[in-house]
Amino acid sequence: MSALLALLAGAGAGAYGFRTARRLRPARRYLVGALLGTLGAVVVSVLTGGCAYSPEVDAAQHILGIAVAGGIGLAVASGTSVVLASAKGGRDAGSIGSDIRTGTYRLGWWWPWALLLPTIVILVVFLYVPAVQTFTLSTKLVRLGAPRQIEVCLANFSELLTPNPWILVILPLIAVGVMWGLGLWKRRASLGSMSLTAATALQPFGIVVLLLALYYMFNGGPRGYRGIYVNTLVVSAGTVAGGMILGLAVAYLAFQKVRGMTVYRTLLIWPYAVSPPVAGILFFMMFDPTAGIIQHLFELVGVTFPNYREDVFLARFAVIAASTWKILGYNVLFYLAGLQNVPGDQIEASVLDGASAWQRFRYVVTPSLAPITFFLLITNLTYAFFEVYGTIDYLTRGAPAGKTSVAIYEIIRVGVENRDIGRGAAQSVLLFLAVIGLTVWQFKQSESRITYGGGG
Amino acid sequence: MRYKSWFALFVVFALVFAACGDSTDETTPDDGGTDVTAVPGTVTTIDIWIAFADGPRLTYTEERAAEFNSAHSDYNVAVTAFDSYNTVFEQAQLALEGGNPPEIIHFFEAATQEALDTVDADGNPIFKSVTEAIGGRTEILGEPVILDDVVSAARNYYTVDGEFYSMPWNTSSAIMFVNQDILDAAGVAEIPKTWADVDAACEKIMAIADAPKGCITWPNHSWFVEQTLGQEGELLANNDNGRDGRATEVYLDSDGMVAYFEWWKSLDDLGYYIYTGVQRDWDGTNTAFQAQEVGMLIYSSSDTTVITETGTENGFNVVAAPMPYNGDVPYEGNLIGGATLWLRNGLDTVTEDGALAFMNFFSNPANAAEWHKITGYIPITEAAVQLLKDEGFYDESPNSLVASDQLAAAADTPAARGALLGNFVAIRDVITAAAEDMLVNDIDPKQRLTEANAEAQQLLDEYNSLFGG
Numbered sequence: 027m028s029a030l031l032a033l034l035a036g037a038g039a040g041a042y043g044f045r046t047a048r049r050l051r052p053a054r055r056y057l058v059g060a061l062l063g064t065l066g067a068v069v070v071s072v073l074t075g076g077c078a079y080s081p082e083v084d085a086a087q088h089i090l091g092i093a094v095a096g097g098i099g100l101a102v103a104s105g106t107s108v109v110l111a112s113a114k115g116g117r118d119a120g121s122i123g124s125d126i127r128t129g130t131y132r133l134g135w136w137w138p139w140a141l142l143l144p145t146i147v148i149l150v151v152f153l154y155v156p157a158v159q160t161f162t163l164s165t166k167l168v169r170l171g172a173p174r175q176i177e178v179c180l181a182n183f184s185e186l187l188t189p190n191p192w193i194l195v196i197l198p199l200i201a202v203g204v205m206w207g208l209g210l211w212k213r214r215a216s217l218g219s220m221s222l223t224a225a226t227a228l229q230p231f232g233i234v235v236l237l238l239a240l241y242y243m244f245n246g247g248p249r250g251y252r253g254i255y256v257n258t259l260v261v262s263a264g265t266v267a268g269g270m271i272l273g274l275a276v277a278y279l280a281f282q283k284v285r286g287m288t289v290y291r292t293l294l295i296w297p298y299a300v301s302p303p304v305a306g307i308l309f310f311m312m313f314d315p316t317a318g319i320i321q322h323l324f325e326l327v328g329v330t331f332p333n334y335r336e337d338v339f340l341a342r343f344a345v346i347a348a349s350t351w352k353i354l355g356y357n358v359l360f361y362l363a364g365l366q367n368v369p370g371d372q373i374e375a376s377v378l379d380g381a382s383a384w385q386r387f388r389y390v391v392t393p394s395l396a397p398i399t400f401f402l403l404i405t406n407l408t409y410a411f412f413e414v415y416g417t418i419d420y421l422t423r424g425a426p427a428g429k430t431s432v433a434i435y436e437i438i439r440v441g442v443e444n445r446d447i448g449r450g451a452a453q454s455v456l457l458f459l460a461v462i463g464l465t466v467w468q469f470k471q472s473e474s475r476i477t478y479g480g481g482g
Numbered sequence: 483m484r485y486k487s488w489f490a491l492f493v494v495f496a497l498v499f500a501a502c503g504d505s506t507d508e509t510t511p512d513d514g515g516t517d518v519t520a521v522p523g524t525v526t527t528i529d530i531w532i533a534f535a536d537g538p539r540l541t542y543t544e545e546r547a548a549e550f551n552s553a554h555s556d557y558n559v560a561v562t563a564f565d566s567y568n569t570v571f572e573q574a575q576l577a578l579e580g581g582n583p584p585e586i587i588h589f590f591e592a593a594t595q596e597a598l599d600t601v602d603a604d605g606n607p608i609f610k611s612v613t614e615a616i617g618g619r620t621e622i623l624g625e626p627v628i629l630d631d632v633v634s635a636a637r638n639y640y641t642v643d644g645e646f647y648s649m650p651w652n653t654s655s656a657i658m659f660v661n662q663d664i665l666d667a668a669g670v671a672e673i674p675k676t677w678a679d680v681d682a683a684c685e686k687i688m689a690i691a692d693a694p695k696g697c698i699t700w701p702n703h704s705w706f707v708e709q710t711l712g713q714e715g716e717l718l719a720n721n722d723n724g725r726d727g728r729a730t731e732v733y734l735d736s737d738g739m740v741a742y743f744e745w746w747k748s749l750d751d752l753g754y755y756i757y758t759g760v761q762r763d764w765d766g767t768n769t770a771f772q773a774q775e776v777g778m779l780i781y782s783s784s785d786t787t788v789i790t791e792t793g794t795e796n797g798f799n800v801v802a803a804p805m806p807y808n809g810d811v812p813y814e815g816n817l818i819g820g821a822t823l824w825l826r827n828g829l830d831t832v833t834e835d836g837a838l839a840f841m842n843f844f845s846n847p848a849n850a851a852e853w854h855k856i857t858g859y860i861p862i863t864e865a866a867v868q869l870l871k872d873e874g875f876y877d878e879s880p881n882s883l884v885a886s887d888q889l890a891a892a893a894d895t896p897a898a899r900g901a902l903l904g905n906f907v908a909i910r911d912v913i914t915a916a917a918e919d920m921l922v923n924d925i926d927p928k929q930r931l932t933e934a935n936a937e938a939q940q941l942l943d944e945y946n947s948l949f950g951g
Binding site: 336 | 568572575576578579596602605608758759760761769770775908911915919922937940948949
């Protein structure tokens with residue numbers, strides 16, 4: 027039953043993923059897509075022995091198995107579609123290479139491959155092989171030094187999710203439905219109408235629904251992922267928002283022509299040279315309830331500053347503050363560079379039109395920084411997801427009661443410290459999917475909002 | 483223009499360095515030369531990985547290694563330091579999997595079961611029993627063998643199936659340090675012995691005019707929980723704490739466990755217990771005691787010397803006393819803590835003898851006594867105890883005797899010997915997480931321990947399915 031559903035999911039997702047292959051007629055296009063998707067789902071099912079569909083495992087694994095089949099189908103079909111399009115030099119080949127697709131190498135077809143070989147070898151050895159191994163390990167119970175390994179299929183994943191199968195089926199459908207509906211509404215609404223304004227205003231609601239759906243899909247128990255999910259959302263959002271807003275503010279101030287500005291600018295970049303654990307140690311010492319300077323300052327005015335390691339809000343605040351401080355220099359650096367490229371004539375024009383300082387900043391400076399902001403958004407998110415481990419390890423070690431343990435911290439705690447490699451790998455896969463999802467979403471969002479100057 | 487490009491270059495370098503700075507592990511121990519055969523004139527390297535990166539302990543180890551090297555010119559003992567037991571355990575397992583593993587590895591007591599169970603890629607055990615390797619010899623390369631003289635508490639803990647697998651080195655027990663000045667000010671005549679005594683003393687301490695922030699603290703470390711179970715005569719696992727066959731069941735929700743957690747929570751609720759908010763927080767609790775924010779500190783005897791001396795420097799008297807116990811049940815005994823030196827399997831005779839000779843030299847009576855003096859770890863052999871007594875050391879430093887006395891008073895029962903468990907490190911994490919949850923989020927101890935027990939049971943089951951049978 028669930029094996030059949032998995033094949034259907036693979037077929038459906040494949041058809042959807044292949045829908046943009048323009049060279050084929052629609053009917054044939056969907057047929058090919060469905061076949062590709064089914065093929066992908068079948069190959070994966072055979073490789074795993076169809077373990078996710080066996081009657082012995084719980085319902086959550088069946089649902090996950092179907093979802094995996096769908097995902098594979100989508101990936102295979104859309105992958106094929108992209109490869110076909112670029113091989114034939116179609117319009118989907120990507121905007122950068124499309125103008126210069128007619129170049130040839132005089133030395134022969136093998137010459138470009140020879141030039142690429144070092145890169146390919148490094149990518150395969152250090153990226154693709156470990157990635158495949160991570161996926162394999164995530165379906166096992168593995169410990170270093172153990173005489174054997176045990177296949178657990180998708181149990182490492184399903185234990186992170188709620189055991190209620192209905193929630194697992196219905197909530198993602200609702201979330202996708204709401205997001206799709208809102209998108210459709212926005213596209214159909216006529217320009218300048220009230221309807222469009224409302225649709226635009228309601229767009230973020232789709233994200234909220236998705237985040238809420240995920241919250242309820244994760245298990246709230248000790249082995250579940252709900253706590254980690256909330257921590258990661260709070261800490262990443264805080265770090266990225268704090269780091270970028272403060273970075274822009276500081277860069278804008280440092281950009282003003284004051285005496286000794288080169289010195290200021292150089293000094294502002296320094297925190298970036300500090301490694302994350304050191305940032306953690308610095309804030310650990312500053313906020314220390316016994317010997318910290320913060321405690322001392324509060325005592326001077328007669329207030330006892332609570333122990334941040336026992337208070338959820340303060341602990342998260344300390345982690346966000348330390349991570350923000352550490353990345354601030356990087357953001358300032360790029361924003362300073364960006365500010366130098368804000369067109370002077372536009373500023374001048376806005377001054378002549380009587381724009382206030384805030385209006386200049388809001389309507390002239392900020393939009394022209396959009397490409398840099400987008401770049402920083404991605405690098406900051408990567409930082410918040412992957413590099414805060416050292417800071418947290420020295421600042422709170424996940425305390426109080428695991429409330430500052432974010433995804434990457436938990437992966438290392440489970441996979442390395444507890445040597446539970448399979449579970450660590452499963453969480454890595456989850457983080458990998460989250461980052462892929464976020465990146466795709468960001469690119470979709472930014473396509474319409476960012477101009478890189480020129481013809482835009 | 484030129485300035486700009488130099489600046490750009492500088493920025494690129496700064497970014498590269500910042501990126502490089504993220505790598506966490508800088509310790510790359512060099513090759514141990516495991517295949518050296520007995521060729522005259524060659525020097526055999528013996529790598530030893532230890533979990534002490536702090537000043538005095540690392541210095542002590544390096545000095546002993548240097549002494550050994552100058553006495554045995556054909557050997558070179560090379561010390562590599564890691565900053566915690568967990569790290570050395572992790573790194574050693576990774577090295578055994580596919581690196582250059584050291585000849586001697588410093589493993590903590592909780593890793594005993596896993597050290598015994600772990601196999602290499604060919605399915606052979608990774609460690610060799612030191613008893614077997616010594617093979618009844620009384621001296622190796624001129625160094626007298628001390629294994630038979632090891633004090634009973636350490637012997638009892640590390641003897642598995644009647645065999646001593648690893649060479650004891652640093653062995654401690656949990657004891658209590660009190661700030662005698664605060665106790666005097668509060669009018670506490672006698673140092674608390676039982677939990678009820680602690681309650682009464684805390685009431686007095688918190689009532690004094692210039693009361694400290696709290697009364698008592700100890701690190702939220704599972705080791706103190708295990709000590710308490712030993713005192714109460716309560717087992718942590720079935721099959722006599724895993725000493726009469728592999729442990730297959732854990733008892734995290736036993737009456738003794740619940741009683742301890744309830745007492746702990748009551749101290750916290752009353753504001754007597756200070757929780758630093760960090761699990762396994764040795765530094766924070768010690769700092770609170772030294773800053774006189776608490777009157778009493780339950781801690782490892784391993785730091786007896788430094789705690790006593792620092793207290794004197796901070797202007798108060800530190801007195802050591804046995805760890806308080808549950809007065810409602812008969813006292814059975816405290817257990818040891820610390821770590822031992824494990825000998826890697828599959829070494830050639832020359833290297834193995836060198837490693838064994840160093841291990842025995844390292845804890846010979848004079849060295850063991852010196853180690854005891856600078857740290858507070860118990861003197862590991864009877865000869866070392868005798869040497870210290872003859873010197874009159876305990877007349878000057880009575881605090882140093884407390885741990886040895888406490889261990890000597892312990893009954894030789896499964897509960898007081900301590901548990902041997904698979905996946906013990908992760909199970910310890912489950913225990914500390916439960917304690918933290920109880921303290922910070924105000925959760926009912928019994929309910930939280932029931933949850934923790936299920937979690938720990940799963941960890942043990944999984945471990946046994948991978949290693950057992």
